[in-house]
Amino acid sequence: MYGAAWCRDCRRSKAVLDVRRIDYVYVDLEVDPVRADEAHAISGRTNIPVLVFPDGEHLVEPTNAELAANLDARGL
Numbered sequence: 001m002y003g004a005a006w007c008r009d010c011r012r013s014k015a016v017l018d019v020r021r022i023d024y025v026y027v028d029l030e031v032d033p034v035r036a037d038e039a040h041a042i043s044g045r046t047n048i049p050v051l052v053f054p055d056g057e058h059l060v061e062p063t064n065a066e067l068a069a070n071l072d073a074r075g076l
Contacts, residue, residue: 002027002039003049009061010049016067022076024051 001017001024003010017024029036029048039050043060051059051067059070 001025001049001051002029002035002042004029006030007048012064013049013051013062013067016064016071020071020076022071 001010001013003014003026005011005028014026027035027039029039036046039048040046042052042058043050045060047061049061051062053070053074057070059067062070
């Protein structure tokens with residue numbers, strides 16, 4: 001997951017993952033702004049959060065419902 005502490009959507013998405021106890025790697029774009037290019041290359045957008053799944057699928061700024069549905073479909 002690519003995000004930043006100032007981003008409300010990032011904090012919300014992290015909370016969904018944390019409540020479900022899903023392990024993930026968090027890339028803090030404030031700490032490592034150069035990695036924003038990676039997020040942009042994946043999504044084609046400059047919006048965050050960008051959540052990337054092991055199969056390469058990604059979500060950008062998902063609602064809680066969208067993220068939950070995606071996780072449910074993956075059995076998470």
